Amino acid sequence: MTVSQPIQPPDKTADAGAPMFCANHPETETYLRCNKCGKPICLKCAVLTEVGYRCKECIREQQNVFYNAMTSDNWIAFAVAAAITLVAWPFVAWLFRITGFFGWIIAALIGSGAGASLAQIIRKSVGRRRGRYIRHFTIAGIVVGLVLSGLVTSMIFASFLSFFSLGGLIFLILASITAFQTLR
Numbered sequence: 001m002t003v004s005q006p007i008q009p010p011d012k013t014a015d016a017g018a019p020m021f022c023a024n025h026p027e028t029e030t031y032l033r034c035n036k037c038g039k040p041i042c043l044k045c046a047v048l049t050e051v052g053y054r055c056k057e058c059i060r061e062q063q064n065v066f067y068n069a070m071t072s073d074n075w076i077a078f079a080v081a082a083a084i085t086l087v088a089w090p091f092v093a094w095l096f097r098i099t100g101f102f103g104w105i106i107a108a109l110i111g112s113g114a115g116a117s118l119a120q121i122i123r124k125s126v127g128r129r130r131g132r133y134i135r136h137f138t139i140a141g142i143v144v145g146l147v148l149s150g151l152v153t154s155m156i157f158a159s160f161l162s163f164f165s166l167g168g169l170i171f172l173i174l175a176s177i178t179a180f181q182t183l184r
Ligand SMILES: [Zn+2]
Pocket: 034, 035, 036, 037, 038, 039, 054, 055, 056, 057, 058
């Protein structure tokens, strides 16, 4: 004797009661699903995010979408920052030398703007990609450019330290902080 069973539509309510198996651990039963790709995942594989449980693959993918820079972008940022600092610093240092004590007022006015401009140039040269370490490489580039520029100018002006002034220092600090924050 056969009993005709009602055909259940494969809807979500019917699905929810049945145990699934984790996509990564076929032996582990689970009731959890990644809320992005819908893949069944066990507690070991699930990561609790602000928007619910997600599988590790989806989380990695999401981070990669945000940080889409290539490793070479870090070095491009480093080279561009070093080159610009190397060329621009003698002029900036000279400007603050001739303005003397009141140079710090000018430095306070243009320091952040210069940092923001540098950040824009770097952003453009890395194709507007975002990277975790681009800003760190930029700061390293500024430091290297500064040292190289200091070496060159010290050969011309005989003294390395005479090229640093209060205005120059304030300018450098403001520009570096702004570039670092803009490139986040
Ligand atoms: Zn997923």
